[in-house]
Amino acid sequence: MPSVTETGIRPALPFSPVLARRVEHGHVIRDDIQLLRGVAVLAVLLYHADKSLLPGGYLGVDVFFVLSGFLITRNIYRAVSCGIFSYGAFIADRFRRLLPACYAMLLFSAVLATFFLTRQDMAEFVKQTLGTLTFSSNIVLWRQSGYFDGASSLKLLLHTWSLSLEEQYYLLLPPILYLGRRGNTLGLLLLLFAGSLAACFSGILYKPSAVFYLLPFRAWELLAGSVCAVLMLRERAPTVPHVFKLAALAVLLLTLIFPPTAPHPGPSALLVVLSTAILMVGAIDFGHSPLARGMYFFGDISYSLYLIHWPLIAVANHVYADIVPIPVRLGLMIAAVALSYLSFRLVEQPFRAVASTPRRRVFMLASGIGALVMLFASGLYVARNPLPGGRAASDAPNYGLGRTCAFDAEFVARPACQSSPTPSVLLWGDSYAMHLADALAQQERFGFVQATKSLCGPVPGVAPVTGAYNASWAQSCLSFNDSVIRYLDAHPEIRLVILGSKWRQYFVSGNADGFLVRRMSDAVPAFTTMLDRNIVEANLRTLVSRATSSGRKVLIVLPPPSSDFNIYQCLQREREGLPYVGAPDGCQIDEAAAMLKDAGLSALIRHLSPLEGVYSFSFRPLLCDGKRCRPEFDGVSLYRDEGHLTPRGSRTLGKQSGLNAYIDGLLTVNGK
Template identity: 35%
Template sequence: MIRYRRDIDGLRALAILPVLLFHAHVPGFSGGYVGVDIFFVISGYLITGIIAREVDEGRFSLARFYERRFRRIMPALALMILIVLAAAMWLYLPGDLEGVPRSALAATLFASNLWFFTDTGYFSGGADVKPLLHTWSLAVEEQYYIGFPILLMLMARFAPHWRKGAVAGIAAGSLALAILLQRDTSGFTFYLLPTRAWELFTGALLALGAVPAIRPRWAREMLAWAGALAIALAVACYDRTTIFPGITALAPVLGAAALIHAAPGTSMGRVLALPPLVGVGLISYSLYLWHWPLIVFTEYATDAPLAGATRIMVVAAALIAAILSWRFVERPFRDARRVPAGMVFRFTGVAMALLCIASLSLIAMGGWPSRFAPPVLAQMAGQRDFAPTRKQCHDTYMRGAAPCVLGAAMRPDAMLWGDSHGVELAYALSLQAKAQGQALVERTTSSCPPVLGYDTKDARCAAANRAALAAIRADPGLRRIYLAAFWANGEFDDPAFIAKLDRTIAALRALGRDVVLIGPVPPQPFDVPRRLAHLARAGAVTDAQGVKRAWVDARTVHLRALFSRWQAQGVRLIDPVAALCDARSCAIERDAKPLYFDSHHLSVAGAKWVVAHGG
């Protein structure tokens, strides 16, 4: 029997606090997202221990198991989803509201990981407008617990001696798949059960006794502190650029497993059992539920990331909401004397039905645009002002999609080679080309700048760029090559990267091609159509102002230093900074139209303006 362990509640605190502080942008917690992986290990350990014990004793019941899951999960979750829907209806602009009821429906049905996996791309809205994004991890757990109890029941009946081996084998297969697909950019590895199950199975293997007990006190001390150190290093050293999950997830997962296995009776076990950590651990589920919507809605309302006093207030509000949720929702429903099993199932059925009806009703309303005046809607329409050719012509997931020919129905004499920043520019250039009876090839791949040898994020970038150069070499008719990328993202203004770009330009010129470099687009610290819609709502669109010109110049200093040399060599420059910025700041709208469809991709209106005024 698994007895209550205060140190595991303390470990829950080590899971939820990094998640909270990471989402609140607190320095030093850039890898705080690994807290979710720690939760998976804890859940696998505790729930497997209960199931295995009851299966071995011949008293396991699926109905009783799901009653406990519903009792634990549904009341606080249903309340949170209901309040999120109400808050989004009041706060969100139409284009941002549309996704909320869809995610609410998915969260209610424990399928939000599947929804967010499919709801990826440039037009689905970022995490900053998805107040239910965090429910993906609950969906992973519940999907896991659909099949896992049945597996243990079958193993107990037909192959009891193979139980540990079978679980270990499935865990190894899941881990291998996660490592194999760790560079996948579609979201499969992050969101879906097959590549996350091994984390739950790690805890399950501990509960099943697959790992021998460690007798020497010194060994348990060392292992427990090593586990805490592994978690701390992941929290402090990982960041948004870390390839995760995959092999990097081993540190927090094995660290959590080490603490579960070795901490009792050690100094680290006593640290984890301290009352403040235990207290946070007790409210960790509610804190996980409430912290993310509070952060998302605050950042949406203020149009800025959490910082300073706002950050402190939101973190405090999340803790207060979690305490209230735990005290008045979680605890009463977990008391079988106050809420019997029949009531739990009735409540779950009614709550899920009502949430589904509410979500479907909001979906049918399509963002409820009648709440806003036409000027607000006109600015929000900028979120959809992307190239009509983007979906079929842009290789979003580096899968080798065929390039498109745009413009007149004739053999192309130019190519735009670039990443996602090139799509709308290619479309704007193709309109010019069509008017002149010419055509253009668009060859764009997400996150892959047109730089030979670039493979920092994914080796497929290098392959895509080699293929682009081969296509240019094979077609002498492609006389003019446009190069476009997110040059101002901070990563690319590195001398080593610029040297590779320089060699790429030299390689194209050696082939006798005219090179046109489309310079950096000034990124904005906010979603441009949303900011303009907020200003329109307040009747203050004339106050619209973008990022400072000096900031853009500083972010691209190494790149811009070579412009004169390249131009002296015959390279033509189209400069978005010159087109969009004056001496002080950069524009975000022209003629009452947003120049971006998000924070850094030019809209069609913006691309047309840059092509016409940038060089």
């Protein structure tokens, strides 16, 4: 993100007149850098307004990383080379540059949160605020990026991950440059660049969330800018022909418009970083046309604009049950530009113009601490005073018998994932099988073992590929299901196999980017973007035949009726009197719409039901009346999001729907 303005060099180190464009408050500004900032922040803005407007707009953050690495390294490297670098003065200058606008954004966000967030959402906001203030929000957000964690689109401070990542780099860069001063600074930076890039490209397939958020995997982008800065400060600075710079600019813009379909950060980030780095070596005059001046303007306000725009969008995501209408998003972007201009003129520039004397540094530090204490006092008060009855467990992740039962690797029958030492039932599937565990665990007539993996349905040989759940994850899903089959073969005491899943990922087009598919007769899986539904049915038939051939029974539990909106959030906002535009009265679920989404599953059940030993169970008769399906039962909130059950909701449905009694009957009675 944009966070660094190139500071003026001391009289002993004059700027090259070729690179100097403007001087404001003692700061030398390169117009070409400001233009790139303008392009980058507008790319991010358009992407957040509507992804279809600029599909690669998220790469604007990668542009900012290069610019920040370049500018901060120029400032530090010159001072280090001349022996006049002061770490304390450097930190004070960074605080003076970064914190005032950041504090203003935090206070602005706290006001928005007070009026628009539920008390439980406020607790998450406080955690993110603490992460922002301690330059660790990237770590906080990484830890909140699991399958069951809140949607990133609802986190008001989601964008601060890049701030923290840059600030961590700023703290580490001076020692690195001091170390390089004793040897080869450029060589050291290139070595670190190569190591970080290698870690990024090798880790993206296995730990995509960590690679996205954490500095060791993203440092190469800032280091690219640092390398360019050191090159430019050598006695014989390299030059890049004008035509190459124009080609780099074209590649940058085309990548923003047509980003490669690959995990991020990946090839698209590399293209953007290299293109920006080429533009940093030497200067390019973009002139003073109206378009260029517009880009300079957005470059000037880019830091405040980046800070302010996202909380507005996140609040809108809280208020709207469905996708926020495009006119509303565009209106918010216009408001963000106006507010960021005010922040730039009233916060950024005044603090930037203040001389950094020791007395003023102490005053600024004390003022900042005072403001933050007030912010935290109000936030913690709200977080520690939730709705009557304390913080509901409704928003807690529902992993069934425990977090360790959401397997990352192959299935192993852990004691913690068994309701008894001698289970006779296997619960197998994805998160929609996990949320059945509480229902099964409340009775003592039979024991079960939980074999579950998020998003990985109990369909041998087929795994979805979508977002962070990439091809490497899909392979682990295939291996997980294979290990469950091996467990079944080795444990004849299992008499009933319960298959639980959302199932929709296999039957609704557009739910996945592709699939890793291996027919039961094949040894090697193949990737496909179009899944043949007959393969799903054929592989399930093979599984059912294998399970029932030894006298076992198979029970397919249909997921509860689901919605397109967050049912839990709807109920919370309704109870606290907060707006939730587009949700039906009482947060009820449209039964016809829910059935339409599950049409593929219904067809599968019809095809499998005639098979001997196959049964199915649905919660719909209890919850639906032919038009609407209830989100609560006897005052108990059933859902924790669009479709998953809360632990208490699971126990309630297990009892009221007769699921446990039905399972008990299957275990004690032969035949259908």
